[in-house]
Amino acid sequence: MQLLPDEEAVLAGESGGTRQQMMEILVALGKVFSAERLIPIKSAQVSGASYKTIGDAGLEWLSTLDARVAVPTVLNPVGMDRVLWRDMGIAASFAKKQEEVIAAYARLGIKLECTCTPYYIYTTRYGDHLAWSESSAVAYANAVIGARTNREGGPSALAAAIIGKTPEYGLHLVEERRPDLVITVEGVTDHDEHAFYGALGYSAGKIAGNRIPLFRGIRPKRDQLKALGAAMAASGAVALYHVEAITPDARIFAYDGAGLETVVVEAGEVRPLMDTGRVDAVALGCPHCSAGELQAIADLIAGKKVKIPLYVFAARSVIEASPDAVAAIERSGARVYADTCMVVSPVMEQYGAIMVNSGKAFAYVPDMCGAAVRIGTTDACIRVAAGEEPDA
Ligand code: F3S
Secondary structure: OOOOHHHHHHHOOOOOHHHHHHHHHHHHHHHHOOOOOEEEOOEEEEOOOOHHHHHHHHHHHHHOOOOOOOOOEEEOOOOOOOOOOOOOOOOHHHHHHHHHHHHHHHOOOOEEEEOOOHHHOOOOOOOOEEEEOOHHHHHHHHHHHOOEOOOOOHHHHHHHHHHOEEEOOHHHOHHHHOOOEEEEEEOOOOOOOHHHHHHHHHHHHHHHOOOOEEEEOOOOOHHHHHHHHHHHHHHOOOOOOEEOOOOHHHHHHOOOOOOOEEEEEEHHHHHHHOOOOOOOEEEEEEEEEOHHHHHHHHHHHOOOOOOOOEEEEEOHHHHHOOHHHHHHHHHOOOEEEOOOOOOOOHHHHHOOEEEEOOHHHHHHHHHHHOOEEEEOOHHHHHHHHOOOOOOO
């Protein structure tokens, strides 16, 4: 890999031990993937921020770092709402450790937004190079925006944030963004909302694995694309997908799919995933809700009172920009939390069965929360939380 003179100087330790360590991570990664150079990035998103996932070993390593990020950088969700953690029932001992993790990142200059939806925080454009690590954010950036990021690990995203660059390989290269297979979906209706796209993504991710699928036969809107990609990133390892005539690279490169493996998925095979059964709590906002999704929940929940806990998760700045929707949701007895989510927070571990409207949460909740999981539409989730029949 060719380094510029100033990059060589960083590698030699001339700008401090932490920057040297971070450059070593990027160079090692670049060599593994045969990158020819480092390229500047517009923003970074760093995973490994929840004390639940990184523990004391991660905290100790973070505490040794002494540098500042070179580009706008946010964190992945952490283990609690930084303001309302007591209200969530988080133990003070956990909260103390979580604050230490957050403080270690703050010392590096990272913005204290803890979200898997950095695209609601920083303007991100087609063709921007990024170093994002949360898998649903990566899928959204690549597929929906047409920005370019590999699925970074926590350390490589942090290294890129501090150096301001990333090795040029993988999805940063146009030729690496072509589809590997075609998934034709039959029988989709206009009534299929984003829980359906989550369930479809859950099935499609198992088919695609880490390949790049090109979808035909669906016309998802933005939040539905978010649900589709998040679920594929979780049940498979999809970091980029295309939807014919919808997503930017699909339009620009006009893929014809000729010669590619084609798989047909019947919508009728996907819908049975969305069954019901015993539910102890309901969780919405995986990935974190957009302002439009908060408003949709507020509209659906108007006039209802929840009978079992209903949690809604979103980025702090999205919550602060949506005071009316948040107030309307909380009038029902539901709670809206920032900075965290149903998977990285320990709060959901108290429940035996959790209902979600997300294919990604559907994939992760059993292992991460030790709970049974059900998936339904947003409307069904709210009805169940309010003690009503899900499909009334
Ligand atoms: Fe985001 Fe947590 Fe889901 S990080 S994508 S809300 S599992």
